[in-house]
Amino acid sequence: MGTIYLDHAATTPVHPRVLKAMLPYLQEQYGNPSGVYHLAREAKKALEAARERVAQFIGAQAQEIVFTSGGTESDNMALQGVARANRGRGNHIITTSIEHHAVLDTALALEKEGFSVTYLPVDEYGLVRVADLKKAIRDDTILISIMYANNEVGTIQPIGDIGRVAREHNIIFHTDAVQAAGYLPLDVNRDGVDLLSLSAHKLYGPKGVGALYIRKGTRIDTLLKGGGQERKWRPGTENVAGIVGLGEAVGLAREKMQERGARLRHLRDMLIAGVLGGIDFARLNGHPEKRLPGNAHFIFEFIEGESLLLSLDLEGIAGSSGSACTSGSLEPSHVLLAMGIPHELAHGSLRLTLGDGNTEEDIKRVLAVLPPVVKRLRDMSPLYSQNAEVSNC
Amino acid sequence: MGTIYLDHAATTPVHPRVLKAMLPYLQEQYGNPSGVYHLAREAKKALEAARERVAQFIGAQAQEIVFTSGGTESDNMALQGVARANRGRGNHIITTSIEHHAVLDTALALEKEGFSVTYLPVDEYGLVRVADLKKAIRDDTILISIMYANNEVGTIQPIGDIGRVAREHNIIFHTDAVQAAGYLPLDVNRDGVDLLSLSAHKLYGPKGVGALYIRKGTRIDTLLKGGGQERKWRPGTENVAGIVGLGEAVGLAREKMQERGARLRHLRDMLIAGVLGGIDFARLNGHPEKRLPGNAHFIFEFIEGESLLLSLDLEGIAGSSGSACTSGSLEPSHVLLAMGIPHELAHGSLRLTLGDGNTEEDIKRVLAVLPPVVKRLRDMSPLYSQNAEVSNC
């Protein structure tokens, strides 16, 4: 019996069609796109075809797409780049308290450089209030950075409304769409987005490649300096195979969006109903409806997340506790805390994120395995017997 | 008849052994190394094994290796990171006038931020004089960045001597070893190197992945902010397949260094002798001995580089004119100009860089094709008849 992989928000397997598209560029098509000879021109063509596909995916122009090494670089480039290029115009940035660390830690670093940052609060479902945004805007606000969908609890923000507010005030608007891409419609013009971050490995593409959409005319500095690649926006020999993979992945995502969403929603709802119905002192985090189709995020009171994850792993179930990159850390999730969930509960979170490979069988098995695992850990927990009905261990 | 690829300094094909090592991580081993479950731990293990190999390759400790998206990011991180972290201690940086743009343009950007930069001159062979370095050192010098081997003319710098000077003055020393790696012995302790940049695609690894060696204790800021990957030195989901590819590539390079060097030197010398012997008004650039084993760099007077490259391409020979990333530009090479070569000659340069796939047959074919191509272009050139013996067109 294989692993049941339920951590698609951390990363997804490379789709066979994506790998197939990449392989020539890891083999005979090894040209450096900057060369003038045939092999180089072929690589260049592949690069530009991928750029066209990414542009179509978000309703942009090809020349507005810059390829990067992933979501983190895209977010850093957006925030650091806009901040530095607009220092003269103002020094205030608005973001939220539930952004990915790639945005949050960049904002913190910019504070140390003298920028002033407002971190908007969220409600109990993880939703930003547009009224809060409006109140936070100042004359010297140069950037609003608000994610499209949250990587932990899956809550979807009202990105169109936010874009309208940003536009009314003539403020640059960045959205981290790393988790939304492939699940929610992206249209930078409809939503008034000036900068948008993507990462290939969240949508069945390879790790280590992403893109930043930069609306024509946006004032932004580059993060890396060097050669003339990406029209100087992002120097460095291009990860041609990875970029081709990203192009194929967004192509696939476009084709599959409807069907994928419906399938995942069905499985997710089955999982949520089963967990909440079958385990006491369990709660769902994030918004009941405005959530990513594949995201189920729970808290099990009285137990701690890592021991839950390891126990599930031993049953062949791969899940996560909060975001992947913080599961080595001991701090509870900043997202859960921002949603008003107390420390002690935040430690007991479990994120299960579904993907193309999952089936109803998988969900049934999770629903069979999870209750005894939770019970076993609760039986060991000094909090359980104190706080709830007495366990009979 | 296939292409004769002579642009290995721009990029190399991925070695089949490297691709084979990577493939599992583009298929079933898709785990995100930050997870706690089995699949994730396998990815983490692969990452750490690659780190160990890269460390061994340069005589470092594994925890001193940070994986990046390539040479450009490594160079940027070294320069921007050291500059920003040491601003309090001093604001002077020393580099050379023949660095790759990833170093040079970063230095220029730092000047705009208020740092003061000395660009050391080079002699006619592209060699830095250690005496010039000593003279340039000031009390407030915080960083010396000098490349190990030049990407255009292949000249090898006296990196050990430079490292000793840096150490005597207690100044952080960065070397861009992107071109040297795989051809010259690297030993950060012997050579007193504190920071060293590598790029996988120059040594038969994939594009879009590299490493920065950071000696323990070096004061340096991070470039990207975000999750906890790479012990926070370089956040972002790791390009696991690429990093595994880099690990295999450096392993291969270690095994092959001797044999590869001898083979390339033989072919290179055959090429140089044939070109200089067979074509008038041709000259070799760079140092006659202190040059990379695969590098041959010529100037053909009275003709222009791009038309030469395109003509060679039509004969199935892929070469370059200066560095790959500037061949889209109209400026002659800054390296050639720094070596004292006049503008009009610098325009006529041809770089042929040899690699594992090349044979004596290839060289013979180049030596057969090149003279008539040069002649044809000279016959079109208004400079040739004016400056040299009259052509009979």
Next chain:
Amino acid sequence: MYSAKVMEFFLNPKNIGEIENPDGVGEVGNPRCGDIMRITIKVEDDHIVDVKFKTFGCAAAIATSSMITEMAVGKTIKEALELTNRSVADALDGLPPIKMHCSNLAADALHAAIRDYQKRSH
């Protein structure tokens, strides 16, 4: 990330529970930090004759809790007081660095239980 020994003790922890009418109770940690341990002991003739634990925490916290109970049982009070968090970690073939501070509290919990016993018996 964890040694085989940690995983073994995490998966098959010994001495879970609470001793009824214990001679000493020790509780350390704080649920805000993600780890809390309660150890109860039974003492006879200056020897620890029974130890049980309850732990809210990660695998390291559970494994160290289980390990300390096994290490303490049969020891004199004096010997038990010589057990350290370090020796527990060593007995588990080490812990990941990030876990050394926060989740390695089992010896502290045991010592707290012993101090509670000593207070009661004076």
Next chain:
Amino acid sequence: MYSAKVMEFFLNPKNIGEIENPDGVGEVGNPRCGDIMRITIKVEDDHIVDVKFKTFGCAAAIATSSMITEMAVGKTIKEALELTNRSVADALDGLPPIKMHCSNLAADALHAAIRDYQKRSH
């Protein structure tokens, strides 16, 4: 990067060389910039009856040189003066943006040759 037409004209340029005893000579560019063109013309009855070029430069420079000679031959002086760098680029199905300024000098060279002719004949 180049159109098929540019490559064709680069590979098989027509009218290379210098007319002996030309009626006009035009030279533009600067070897420092990487492009230099010399055009010589023969004029009869106010018509350009022969044009030849020599060019030091990239493929675009060579192709535009060749193209202008083909476009100019047979034209009246007035018609030839109406040829622009733009029309040469269009006839080649366009040039890469980076080449539009520096390497697209052929019409300038032709005009310089015509001006030289006009100067001589006045």
